[in-house]
Amino acid sequence: MSAVRRGLSWVVSFVPLLSLGVLTWLLFAVLAIRAKSVASALAALGYLGLFALAVWAFGTQDTVFDICWSLTMIGGTAHAIVVRRKWFGRVWRPAGSGERSAVVVAEYATAAAAVGTGRPVRAGVPAHDAAEVPERGAEAVRRLLDEIDELVEESLRDGEQPDYGATYPVCPNPYCDEPWHGLRITARMASMRDFGELDDDYDHRADDSPVLCAGSADVEAWTSPDRVGIAAWREAHSVVAPPVSPPVDPAAASRARADSLWAALARPAVLIVVASWLVAMVSMFRADGPSRWLTVLVGVMAPMCLGWLxxxxxxxxxxxYVRAGLGARPAVVVAVVVMVCAGWLPMRWTGPAPAPATAYFTLVAACALACLAHAVVQIGRIRPSRHESGEVDPAAHGENLVLLGFGWMLLGLPVTLLAGWPLSYFARRPEAMWAAVAVLAVLVLTFFAEGAVVKVVSRRRDEVDLPMIAFFTVGVGALLVWSLLRIAAIPALA
Structure with a gap:
C-alpha cells in the first residue's frame, strides 16, 4: 500500500504543472487541511495572491503576468514535490521513530486495560476523566499501527533480501534434493507446490499420501521414494503433472536491463518535445509568443531525467554497467550532451524578446536537434559491442520504434488539432497551435526514420515495412511543412 501512496504523491505533485498553475492554490489549501499545516495554508494564500495578480495583469502587464504564472506553475510544481511526503505521512516517518514502539505498545496496553476496567489510565488521573480513555486508547491504536507500517516500510526499503540458497544447508537425505526440513514431505505437498496453490483444508497430521522424505533429522526413516506408489496415488486422486512451461530465454533479463538504460538515455528528447508542445499551447493566449520564463520548462526536462538516471x-x-555501456559508444555520450544543450536553446535571458515567429521556430529547432540526438542513441544501440553482446534484438527494436511513431501520430496530432481549433476562438495568437503540431510532427518523423534505418541496417524488414513507413512519412512531413508555413505567416508585433 505504501508504494501506491508514494506513486499517488508524485501524481498529486504535478497538479500545478498539468493545470497550468490554476489549481496550485487549491492543492496547497487541501494539503493544509489534510496535514493541519500552517505553512501549507500560508503557501496556499501566497499562490492564491499570485493567481489573482496574474489574472489582473493578463493582457496589460505581460512581465508581471509571466512572473506570476511561472511561479504558480513551475514554482508550485517544485514546491509540491518538496512537500509531497505530507500527503501520506504514515508512509514516511522519521528514522528514529522506531525507538518509540515499546512506549506506544505500553501506552496501548494501559489504555486498553483502562477501557476494560473503567479505571483511569494511570494513577493520579481523576475519575471524571475516565471518559477520555476510549479516545486515548483509539489514538494509541492508531500510533501502534503507524509504527508497524513504518517497520514494514523500513524492512522493504532496500528491496528484496539476498538469496542465501547457496549457503543454506541442504537435506542430508541422499534421496531428497530439498533444503533442510524438519517435517516430512509428502506427495500431496509436492503436488500443491507444483501447481502453486495451497489447499485451505490441508492438515499435515492427517496427510496419508506417500512420503517423499521423512525429514532431514529422521535418519532411520530415509528410504528411496516409492515411485510406483506415488504414481498410483496421483492417478487415484486425479493429480496430473503441471504443464511444462516454455523454455525461458536466458538473455531476457540482460535485454530488459539494456532496454532500461537506453530508454533512460533517449527519454530526455521526448520530454523536451512534450515541454515545447505545452509551451506552444499556453502561448496561444499571449500576443508576443512564448514567455522567456515559461521556456525554462523546456530546458530543465533533460537534466531532470539524467539526474534521475x-x-x-x-x-x-x-x-x-552504465560507464561500460557509454564507454563502448562515445557517439551516444555526445548525443546526450547535445540533447541537454538543445533544451536550453529557446532560452532568452537578455535583450528584447524575439518576434513570435522567431520564438516558435526556435522551439521547433530545439526539438529537431534533440530528436537528432535521440536518433543517434537509438540507432547506435544496434552497433555490435563487446559489453552489450546479445542484449538487443534488432527486429524487435525496429518494430518498437515504428509503433511509437504510430502511437504519437494517432494520439498526439489529432488531440492537438481537435483541442486547438476550439481554443483558437479565444486565443490571442491562434497560430501557436501550429507550433505544437510541428514539434509533434518532428518527433513522429524521428521515430519513423529510426525504425526504417534499424530495419534496413539489421536486414530485418518485411516487404511492406518500408512502403508503409514511407507513406505515413510523406503525410506527416506534409503536415510539418504546412505548420512551418503557418508559423512563418505570423505577423510581427506592432
Missing part, C-alpha cells in the same frame, strides 16, 4: 543507476544496474 544518475541517482538510480546504483539500484537498476550492476556496478560499472
Amino acid at each position: 544518475y541517482g538510480r543507476s546504483g539500484r537498476l544496474f550492476p556496478a560499472g
Whole structure:
C-alpha cells in the first residue's frame, strides 16, 4: 500500500504543472487541511495572491503576468514535490521513530486495560476523566499501527533480501534434493507446490499420501521414494503433472536491463518535445509568443531525467554497467550532451524578446536537434559491442520504434488539432497551435526514420515495412511543412 501512496504523491505533485498553475492554490489549501499545516495554508494564500495578480495583469502587464504564472506553475510544481511526503505521512516517518514502539505498545496496553476496567489510565488521573480513555486508547491504536507500517516500510526499503540458497544447508537425505526440513514431505505437498496453490483444508497430521522424505533429522526413516506408489496415488486422486512451461530465454533479463538504460538515455528528447508542445499551447493566449520564463520548462526536462538516471543507476544496474555501456559508444555520450544543450536553446535571458515567429521556430529547432540526438542513441544501440553482446534484438527494436511513431501520430496530432481549433476562438495568437503540431510532427518523423534505418541496417524488414513507413512519412512531413508555413505567416508585433 505504501508504494501506491508514494506513486499517488508524485501524481498529486504535478497538479500545478498539468493545470497550468490554476489549481496550485487549491492543492496547497487541501494539503493544509489534510496535514493541519500552517505553512501549507500560508503557501496556499501566497499562490492564491499570485493567481489573482496574474489574472489582473493578463493582457496589460505581460512581465508581471509571466512572473506570476511561472511561479504558480513551475514554482508550485517544485514546491509540491518538496512537500509531497505530507500527503501520506504514515508512509514516511522519521528514522528514529522506531525507538518509540515499546512506549506506544505500553501506552496501548494501559489504555486498553483502562477501557476494560473503567479505571483511569494511570494513577493520579481523576475519575471524571475516565471518559477520555476510549479516545486515548483509539489514538494509541492508531500510533501502534503507524509504527508497524513504518517497520514494514523500513524492512522493504532496500528491496528484496539476498538469496542465501547457496549457503543454506541442504537435506542430508541422499534421496531428497530439498533444503533442510524438519517435517516430512509428502506427495500431496509436492503436488500443491507444483501447481502453486495451497489447499485451505490441508492438515499435515492427517496427510496419508506417500512420503517423499521423512525429514532431514529422521535418519532411520530415509528410504528411496516409492515411485510406483506415488504414481498410483496421483492417478487415484486425479493429480496430473503441471504443464511444462516454455523454455525461458536466458538473455531476457540482460535485454530488459539494456532496454532500461537506453530508454533512460533517449527519454530526455521526448520530454523536451512534450515541454515545447505545452509551451506552444499556453502561448496561444499571449500576443508576443512564448514567455522567456515559461521556456525554462523546456530546458530543465533533460537534466531532470539524467539526474534521475544518475541517482538510480546504483539500484537498476550492476556496478560499472552504465560507464561500460557509454564507454563502448562515445557517439551516444555526445548525443546526450547535445540533447541537454538543445533544451536550453529557446532560452532568452537578455535583450528584447524575439518576434513570435522567431520564438516558435526556435522551439521547433530545439526539438529537431534533440530528436537528432535521440536518433543517434537509438540507432547506435544496434552497433555490435563487446559489453552489450546479445542484449538487443534488432527486429524487435525496429518494430518498437515504428509503433511509437504510430502511437504519437494517432494520439498526439489529432488531440492537438481537435483541442486547438476550439481554443483558437479565444486565443490571442491562434497560430501557436501550429507550433505544437510541428514539434509533434518532428518527433513522429524521428521515430519513423529510426525504425526504417534499424530495419534496413539489421536486414530485418518485411516487404511492406518500408512502403508503409514511407507513406505515413510523406503525410506527416506534409503536415510539418504546412505548420512551418503557418508559423512563418505570423505577423510581427506592432
